Amino acid sequence: MGPAVNGAPPRSRSYDTRRRQEAAEESRKRVLAQSRELFLANGYGRTTIAAIAHAAGVSKESVYKGFGGKPGLVRAIYEQSLRGAGGPPAEERSDRAQATVADPRELMEQFGRFVAEVSPLGSPVFLLIRDAAASGDPDMAALLRDVDEERYQRMLHNARQVLGRGFLRPGLAVEEVADVFFMGTSAELYETLVLKRGWTAERFGRFVARTLAASLLADG
Structure with missing residues (x-):
């Protein structure tokens, strides 16, 4: 734990790691929820990664990194179900x-x-x-x-x-x-x-x- 900066209490590394993990999990949940909604509303072929990313408030790159594209997203949605x-x-x-x-x-x-x-x-x-x-x-x-x-x-x-x-x-x-x-x-x-x-x-x-x-x- 490092020294305080400008009088603010130091933040532990484990706290920062936990916050990043929580943020990543919330992002994953949003992507899955929006993917499910869009796939079931529009069909597999007409649903794009760009539309899913926009609806979930994340980048296309993060969706590809997390799920590997549309097939991985559908598998993840099914397994979640x-x-x-x-x-x-x-x-x-x-x-x-x-x-x-x-x-x-x-x-x-x-x-x-x-x-x-x-x-x-x-x-x-x-x-x-x-x-x-x-x-x-x-x-x-x-x-x-x-x-x-x-x-x-x-x-x-x-x-x-x-x-x-x-x-x-x-x-x-x-x-x-x-x-x-x-x-x-x-x-x-x-x-x-x-x-x-x-x-x-x-x-x-x-x-x-x-x-x-x-x-x-x-x-x-």
């Missing part, structure tokens, strides 16, 4: 439920609530990726393959967890359970029932919970 609406990440809460909930039907209801929370955040971004990939963008086609595979691996993880608890009816293979989870968490199902048919997220989550229970649990 999967964390849920706040607090501990949704995947962490899901793992805790799978390890601690004692009633299989209550666990399916928990899964439905997670879907109702995460789908309104993540599904529109997945659909953005899908549509950009369909338009011929190779970066989005690669990202679509990545996020689909990552989601399937997560569903395999969930399937192994619930099978290990002995919650499901006999005779189910882990791949079949994973496929049912994969269907229930799909953006395409959300698109059909919520975006096209006007269901609320809560109704959608209850439907997913009932579908999982009917498909995977023993009768009674």
Whole structure:
């Protein structure tokens, strides 16, 4: 800590570092928020880094440095969406439920609530990726393959967890359970029932919970 200048108290190096880190994190949050808004409003192809930077109050160079361009931004937005609406990440809460909930039907209801929370955040971004990939963008086609595979691996993880608890009816293979989870968490199902048919997220989550229970649990 150096001497005071003009009578002002010295500022510690750690304080300055913390302030810079906080400012950088706030800048990142603004970029992600504005990116999400612009991408979903205007589409992937029509949204530019310049427009995102202007809306977030940062330079284009800082956006490229932080995210590597539009594909990196979309991936970051999607991954942020999967964390849920706040607090501990949704995947962490899901793992805790799978390890601690004692009633299989209550666990399916928990899964439905997670879907109702995460789908309104993540599904529109997945659909953005899908549509950009369909338009011929190779970066989005690669990202679509990545996020689909990552989601399937997560569903395999969930399937192994619930099978290990002995919650499901006999005779189910882990791949079949994973496929049912994969269907229930799909953006395409959300698109059909919520975006096209006007269901609320809560109704959608209850439907997913009932579908999982009917498909995977023993009768009674």
